[in-house]
Amino acid sequence: MIDVRVDASNVQCPVPILKAVEALKEMDEGQTIELVTTDDDSLVDVPAWAEDMGYVVEETFENGGATHFVIVKA
Numbered sequence: 645m646i647d648v649r650v651d652a653s654n655v656q657c658p659v660p661i662l663k664a665v666e667a668l669k670e671m672d673e674g675q676t677i678e679l680v681t682t683d684d685d686s687l688v689d690v691p692a693w694a695e696d697m698g699y700v701v702e703e704t705f706e707n708g709g710a711t712h713f714v715i716v717k718a
Contacts, residue, residue, distance in 0.1 A: 646714065647675040653710055657685040661693050671717050679713040686711055
């Protein structure tokens with residue numbers, strides 16, 4: 645189940661990560677965020693950032709020209 649959806653389409657890194665950080669500040673451990681991006685750099689940057697922060701990228705998928713990252717706050 646997705647608790648929060650963050651649309652970071654049409655912006656370049658690091659903006660998608662900054663938007664995710666803001667949303668995650670308000671979330672509890674175990675909650676899930678779906679981060680939607682269209683920036684190709686996000687394919688590398690988002691998983692690396694999540695790993696560094698101790699978050700779990702549960703799923704990554706493409707839909708409608710956007711990449712969706714489902715991230716669990718740990």
